Amino acid sequence: MLLFTVGDSFTYGEELTHRDKDAWPVLVAKHLGYELVNQGSPGTSCDYAVKQTVKAVSRMRPDLVIVAWSSAGRMEFADDGGAFDIWPGSNLEIWNHRHQGHRKELVKYITRYNNTNWEYRRWLRNCVLLQSFLKQENVAYRFVNTFDNLVYGNKYIEDSVEYTSLLDTKNFIGWPDKGFIDWIEGSPKGPNGHPLELGHKCIAEKIIDNLNMEV
Numbered sequence: 001m002l003l004f005t006v007g008d009s010f011t012y013g014e015e016l017t018h019r020d021k022d023a024w025p026v027l028v029a030k031h032l033g034y035e036l037v038n039q040g041s042p043g044t045s046c047d048y049a050v051k052q053t054v055k056a057v058s059r060m061r062p063d064l065v066i067v068a069w070s071s072a073g074r075m076e077f078a079d080d081g082g083a084f085d086i087w088p089g090s091n092l093e094i095w096n097h098r099h100q101g102h103r104k105e106l107v108k109y110i111t112r113y114n115n116t117n118w119e120y121r122r123w124l125r126n127c128v129l130l131q132s133f134l135k136q137e138n139v140a141y142r143f144v145n146t147f148d149n150l151v152y153g154n155k156y157i158e159d160s161v162e163y164t165s166l167l168d169t170k171n172f173i174g175w176p177d178k179g180f181i182d183w184i185e186g187s188p189k190g191p192n193g194h195p196l197e198l199g200h201k202c203i204a205e206k207i208i209d210n211l212n213m214e215v
Helices: 024-032 046-060 100-113 116-136 149-159 197-214
Strands: 002-006 035-038 064-069 075-079 082-086 140-145
Touching: 002 024, 002 046, 024 035, 024 064, 024 197, 046 064, 046 075, 046 082, 046 116, 064 116, 075 100, 082 100, 116 140, 116 149, 140 197
Parallel strands: 002 035, 002 064, 064 140
Antiparallel strands: 075 082
């Protein structure tokens, strides 16, 4: 049995001393007795999550997929250096190579002109489309939120019923207003704000509790 997980730094296990032992995907896989393929990667976008999930289903046929959605504002682009993610308002220190200059210009442009309502609705479309794909492929799945999207939701959810009405919310843990940030409240965090061992344990327990409800 195979568990496939995808997300950003919270799924990767950023700032953990032993992410191969203490990251929440490892804890969930251990509880289930599944093998794990974790495609969490710092700074990645929801586009990345969709892309990696489709590829994983095609290549590996996982028994369970857990998508930890990153900020709706993060977007994937590509140039001669390959695919890369940007986040309006962020810096590009993690992309320190010869392509950095024009990527910075792209961040500046999108930061100045982006529309957060559009970002949120674009993310909801990704959720609906990936949900449909996973159901079509008969792959069990769960969605969870990392951060930001809940804040957007407080502003825009009432105007997005054409998308939210299509979501299978029993498979979206914490929908519509809870996610990783809520689950790790009060637990220690690293210097850059990522959950440490206790926080990952709290996240894993929430996911496991939801999976147990289906049994």
